[in-house]
Amino acid sequence: xxxxxxxxxxxxxxxxxxxxxxxxxxxxxxxxxxxxxxxxxxxxxxxxxxxxxxxxxxxxxxxxxxxxxxxxxxxxxxxxxxxxxxxxxxxxxxxxxxxxxxxxxxxxxxxxxxxxxxxxxxxxxxxxxxxxxxxxxxxxxxxxxxxxxxxxxxxxxxxxxxxxxxxxxxxxxxxxxxxxxxxxxxxxxxxxxxxxxxxxxxxxxxxxxxxxxxxxxxxxxxxxxxxxxxxxxxxxxxxxxxxxxxxxxxxxxxxxxxxxxxxxxxxxxxxxxxxxxxxxxxxxxxxxxxxxxxxxxxxxxxxxxxxxxxxxxxxx
Amino acid sequence: xxxxxxxxxxxxxxxxxxxxxxxxxxxxxxxxxxxxxxxxxxxxxxxxxxxxxxxxxxxxxxxxxxxxxxxxxxxxxxxxxxxxxxxxxxxxxxxxxxxxxxxxxxxxxxxxxxxxxxxxxxxxxxxxxxxxxxxxxxxxxxxxxxxxxxxxxxxxxxxxxxxxxxxxxxxxxxxxxxxxxxxxxxxxxxxxxxxxxxxxxxxxxxxxxxxxxxxxxxxxxxxxxxxxxxxxxxxxxxxxxxxxxxxxxxxxxxxxxxxxxxxxxxxxxxxxxxxxxxxxxxxxxxxxxxxxxxxxxxxxxxxxxxxxxxxxxxxx
DNA sequence: TGGTTGTGTGAGTATTTGCCCATAAGACAA
DNA sequence: TTGTCTTATGGGCAAATACTCACACAACCA
Numbered sequence: 093x094x095x096x097x098x099x100x101x102x103x104x105x106x107x108x109x110x111x112x113x114x115x116x117x118x119x120x121x122x123x124x125x126x127x128x129x130x131x132x133x134x135x136x137x138x139x140x141x142x143x144x145x146x147x148x149x150x151x152x153x154x155x156x157x158x159x160x161x162x163x164x165x166x167x168x169x170x171x172x173x174x175x176x177x178x179x180x181x182x183x184x185x186x187x188x189x190x191x192x193x194x195x196x197x198x199x200x201x202x203x204x205x206x207x208x209x210x211x212x213x214x215x216x217x218x219x220x221x222x223x224x225x226x227x228x229x230x231x232x233x234x235x236x237x238x239x240x241x242x243x244x245x246x247x248x249x250x251x252x253x254x255x256x257x258x259x260x261x262x263x264x265x266x267x268x269x270x271x272x273x274x275x276x277x278x279x280x281x282x283x284x285x286x287x288x289x290x291x292x293x294x295x296x297x298x299x300x301x302x303x304x305x306x307x308x309x310x311x312x313x314x315x316x317x318x319x320x321x322x323x324x325x326x327x328x329x330x331x332x333x334x335x336x337x338x339x340x341x342x343x344x345x346x347x348x349x350x351x352x353x354x355x356x357x358x359x360x361x362x363x364x365x366x367x368x369x370x371x372x373x374x375x376x377x378x379x380x381x382x383x384x385x386x387x388x389x390x391x392x393x394x395x396x397x398x399x400x401x402x403x404x405x406x407x408x
Numbered sequence: 409x410x411x412x413x414x415x416x417x418x419x420x421x422x423x424x425x426x427x428x429x430x431x432x433x434x435x436x437x438x439x440x441x442x443x444x445x446x447x448x449x450x451x452x453x454x455x456x457x458x459x460x461x462x463x464x465x466x467x468x469x470x471x472x473x474x475x476x477x478x479x480x481x482x483x484x485x486x487x488x489x490x491x492x493x494x495x496x497x498x499x500x501x502x503x504x505x506x507x508x509x510x511x512x513x514x515x516x517x518x519x520x521x522x523x524x525x526x527x528x529x530x531x532x533x534x535x536x537x538x539x540x541x542x543x544x545x546x547x548x549x550x551x552x553x554x555x556x557x558x559x560x561x562x563x564x565x566x567x568x569x570x571x572x573x574x575x576x577x578x579x580x581x582x583x584x585x586x587x588x589x590x591x592x593x594x595x596x597x598x599x600x601x602x603x604x605x606x607x608x609x610x611x612x613x614x615x616x617x618x619x620x621x622x623x624x625x626x627x628x629x630x631x632x633x634x635x636x637x638x639x640x641x642x643x644x645x646x647x648x649x650x651x652x653x654x655x656x657x658x659x660x661x662x663x664x665x666x667x668x669x670x671x672x673x674x675x676x677x678x679x680x681x682x683x684x685x686x687x688x689x690x691x692x693x694x695x696x697x698x699x700x701x702x703x704x705x706x707x708x709x710x711x712x713x714x715x716x717x718x719x720x721x722x723x724x
Numbered sequence: 725t726g727g728t729t730g731t732g733t734g735a736g737t738a739t740t741t742g743c744c745c746a747t748a749a750g751a752c753a754a
Numbered sequence: 755t756t757g758t759c760t761t762a763t764g765g766g767c768a769a770a771t772a773c774t775c776a777c778a779c780a781a782c783c784a
Binding site: 435436437447448451454455 | 769770771772773
């Protein structure tokens with residue numbers, strides 16, 4: 093996928109058109125007249141502004157039902173922070189909505205003046221969230237990756253998002269130049285003992301807040317699809333009772349890590365403790381239900397961003 | 409202001425509809441189907457969400473801030489046209505950006521099919537703007553100089569730009585073959601009465617649009633540096649309260665012309681009336697702030713092209 | 725009871741918008 | 755310079771959206 097390569101001046105015009113359209117409420121015809129271009133071009137400008145993500149729409153309304161669900165989830169599972177976004181009944185996207193909410197929540201943390209350490213997991217949802225993050229400058233913060241960023245084929249792991257977020261927010265970032273899953277427990281220990289890695293692991297333990305995706309372990313489990321584990325390993329995990337994976341580590345339905353198997357080789361940092369950090373999972377959808385439930389039961393998380401449907405299912 | 413008194417549940421629905429519309433990107437038809445209401449009602453819900461301020465649109469682009477500032481300047485000072493360009497933090501140029509914007513604005517006017525009369529002031533900013541003007545053929549228009557084009561040493565005044573612009577746009581041009589400042593009030597009257605000059609003055613009074621630079625009166629005031637007035641005259645003007653100069657004429661901080669002194673000898677045309685013309689000042693920078701403020705206060709202009717920093721300062 | 729007022733609805737209609745397509749304009753190699 | 759490829763532009767049209775209107779219904783009041 094090659095970038096469309098939009099020049100700056102073009103984006104400026106797009107922003108201008110977008111502003112006139114969304115903020116000033118002009119029609120495309122009016123914009124065309126003001127900018128001295130044809131209506132069609134104005135339309136293109138506006139849609140470019142949208143597709144380039146310049147236009148951010150936010151709804152300032154705690155939709156009652158969602159709030160209600162969030163409140164009940166919080167009480168029932170002793171969570172500190174729950175955000176429930178409305179479910180779009182027609183869409184099957186696993187990131188729509190929750191990614192927006194996650195981006196908003198990240199922004200809330202990043203706005204803090206006092207320096208914070210933010211741990212970042214991995215996954216599609218997280219990647220979508222960070223794509224939606226508005227750029228803000230916060231050099232006072234540190235962002236630390238909780239997972240390695242090297243895929244089995246030695247390429248950069250695509251869903252490792254530490255660079256994306258660091259780029260957006262201009263904070264100091266701490267990637268983990270490691271494979272996600274080491275070839276043996278011994279190798280993992282060796283890697284973790286490296287001078288380059290140790291400080292990152294220590295930093296991740298001090299995180300004030302962490303954002304995590306939850307991966308399912310069905311046949312198209314991200315861990316398998318992305319080539320981090322083999323089909324046999326996936327099946328073995330399932331046989332051992334694993335229902336989900338967080339930063340590469342597999343857990344059973346009680347939220348207890350699976351003993352042995354790939355878990356012994358996962359090179360990710362420990363999930364920050366709920367006692368010292370706000371640990372927020374971002375997940376929605378039926379597939380992830382067991383995983384979310386496990387994460388809650390195992391006291392792995394104290395924050396959750398999900399959607400209405402999933403929230404309702406969790407409460408049953 | 410009477411409260412429309414909208415019930416909460418109604419607002420919830422509106423928020424939900426708004427969410428489905430703006431965030432999930434559904435059409436009103438789809439929303440209607442999903443929420444089990446008619447399309448018209450869905451439309452009403454969405455527009456309610458907008459009018460109740462539930463929907464917040466933000467543009468993530470520096471331009472957005474500029475447009476915002478422009479809007480506020482327009483409203484605050486009752487201007488018809490304001491353009492704010494981003495301030496380049498690295499550059500100290502007094503023309504960068506605003507000159508481009510001025511050139512664009514000129515182009516917009518020149519594109520008009522119906523003949524217009526364009527008045528042109530003088531100055532470094534204007535010269536830079538015209539240099540940036542892309543050549544277009546517009547024989548239907550007339551460009552008239554508002555100032556004389558003869559420097560005290562009888563050479564062509566360097567910052568009189570009437571020839572430059574005429575050259576670029578192939579319009580009929582009307583220079584004023586006069587010194588910028590006559591040697592005495594009587595000489596000015598004599599010059600203005602000339603058969604060659606009178607039509608130019610009359611034409612300038614009919615201008616549809618005028619572009620003006622604003623000159624400061626600090627120690628390196630252009631009027632002094634270019635040799636049009638002596639140091640003593642400059643000091644006298646300052647003592648009389650002058651803060652800026654437009655087409656050679658000095659004004660105090662209220663935008664009132666200074667009585668006597670060099671003003672009695674300035675051979676420039678009158679600044680076109682804001683009632684019949686769009687009178688656009690092009691200026692930015694701390695030095696010119698008092699001048700811009702004066703031009704606004706004195707109702708000399710109804711258009712402004714400036715930069716972000718200056719716009720912000722003006723609003724304070 | 726009957727009128728009045730306010731609110732919400734759907735129908736109809738004018739406006740606005742998104743998108744396809746043909747063509748113009750520009751970029752670039754031969 | 756020419757031919758070719760890429761990119762941008764404007765026309766046209768169908769879909770989507772906003773607006774106006776007449777009417778239904780309920781609440782309220784004399």
